[in-house]
Amino acid sequence: MDLTDIPDDAYDGEESSPELSAFESPDSLLTEGPIRERLLDSVVTLRTPTKVSAIAETADCDTETARDYLEWFAEMGMVRRHDGRPVRYERNDAYFRWRRINRLREAYSDAEIVDMLSELLDEIDAYRKRFDADAPEEVSLVEASRTESTETAWEALSEWETLEHRAELLDAARRGHPDGVDTPRSADV
Numbered sequence: 001m002d003l004t005d006i007p008d009d010a011y012d013g014e015e016s017s018p019e020l021s022a023f024e025s026p027d028s029l030l031t032e033g034p035i036r037e038r039l040l041d042s043v044v045t046l047r048t049p050t051k052v053s054a055i056a057e058t059a060d061c062d063t064e065t066a067r068d069y070l071e072w073f074a075e076m077g078m079v080r081r082h083d084g085r086p087v088r089y090e091r092n093d094a095y096f097r098w099r100r101i102n103r104l105r106e107a108y109s110d111a112e113i114v115d116m117l118s119e120l121l122d123e124i125d126a127y128r129k130r131f132d133a134d135a136p137e138e139v140s141l142v143e144a145s146r147t148e149s150t151e152t153a154w155e156a157l158s159e160w161e162t163l164e165h166r167a168e169l170l171d172a173a174r175r176g177h178p179d180g181v182d183t184p185r186s187a188d189v
Helices: 026-031 035-045 052-059 063-076 093-107 110-131 150-175
Strands: 079-082 088-091
Touching: 035 052, 035 063, 035 088, 052 063, 052 088, 063 079, 063 088, 093 150, 110 150
Parallel strands: none
Antiparallel strands: 079 088
C-alpha cells in the first residue's frame, strides 16, 4: 500500500465530509486582530525608512490610523521618524536590544546570567581555537572548507556569530544597563 492510499476501513460512508468553508481563510487570519498588533508586526520588519502608506498597507489598515500608531511608537522609541515628504519610519534596533536586555534581567538572576555568559564564552573559545581566529568574520569560508565541508563550516561560523551576539546581550544584562539606547525618553527608562 502506498502512503497516500486510504485504507478501506478508514471511511465508513456515514460521516459527511468536513465543511471547508467553516474554516477561517489564511487571509483573514493574517488581517484580523487588533490593528496595533498588526502594526507592531509590520514595524518589527522595517529595516529601511518606509512610507506610512506602505506600512498601513502591510498592516491592512488606513493610513491615518497607521500614522497615529507610528507617532505613538516613535514616542516610545520603537521606531525612528524620518521627516520629509513623505514622512518615513524605520525600526529602532536599539529599542529592541534594550527590551531583550531588560527581559533577560527580569527572567534571570545575576548569578544565572553570569553562569550562562560563562558557558557561552567557553563555547566561543572553542570556536576560536577550532578556526584559529578571534571572530567569525575573520575566518575565510574557503580556507575553512579545506578541512571540513563548506556546509559544516558555514553552520559553525553562523553558530559562532549567534553565540557572540548572545554573549553581548548577556554581558549588557550582567552590567545592568543596555549600551546605546537611542530613544526619545531614554532618561525616563
